[in-house]
């Protein structure tokens with residue numbers, strides 16, 4: 001098995017090569033030796049059934065693991081009825097698209113607005129998530145997995161513990177661990193192997209071995225301030241952490257097969273390749 005690597009969305013280098021459609025991504029990724037692709041629906045789910053089914057077919061042909069990133073307009077902890085409906089709609093539409101594609105997970109940001117009472121917001125978020133799962137079940141989408149993602153800012157719902165609580169609700173909910181976000185929200189907290197190990201340990205403690213084995217990971221260099229995430233950066237700049245080699249060593253040591261999606265700014269394919277190379281180098285040195 002081993003880890004899979006791929007980009008979030010289509011980088012400028014894809015279009016520079018003359019490609020135009022996301023349907024061409026899986027073939028190109030295969031050619032590059034990448035094995036995952038996160039399809040971006042961050043501004044809304046605009047892909048129709050036919051295109052989604054075709055993307056799924058092409059991805060399977062080239063053995064590219066698909067995931068979907070749901071729209072940014074989700075606020076799971078809201079008490080505003082209109083926002084609740086919107087949140088449900090975005091999640092259900094993303095799940096429908098995932099079903100058409102055969103995508104493994106729908107990644108989403110739980111959203112903003114934690115204010116002073118995080119506990120209350122989290123309990124509202126759990127309630128709404130349960131409603132979404134119930135409706136998804138009625139729509140025949142009971143096996144599409146939702147993956148709430150760790151947030152890049154403390155003001156957003158989505159600390160690791162909050163994500164794990166959401167996941168504990170139902171086996172259909174799995175964590176998306178964005179290490180860049182954890183690093184940024186924690187003021188640069190991922191410095192040593194142990195910092196990464198603690199994250200993996202917590203996932204395993206709360207959700208079991210399989211959850212950590214098949215973890216959905218986001219990774220990229222990131223710039224942050226006291227308020228957390230500022231923007232995603234690139235390896236080329238050489239200035240920003242977290243350091244992927246620390247995580248890669250643990251993935252090898254613990255025999256994990258996560259999907260690692262790279263979100264480097266405009267260089268998500270280039271940096272996914274760099275992460276893959278780093279991982280393979282560590283893997284072959286430890287095996288040899």
Ligand SMILES: [Zn+2]
Nearest residue numbers: 069108109149
């Ligand atoms: Zn995200």
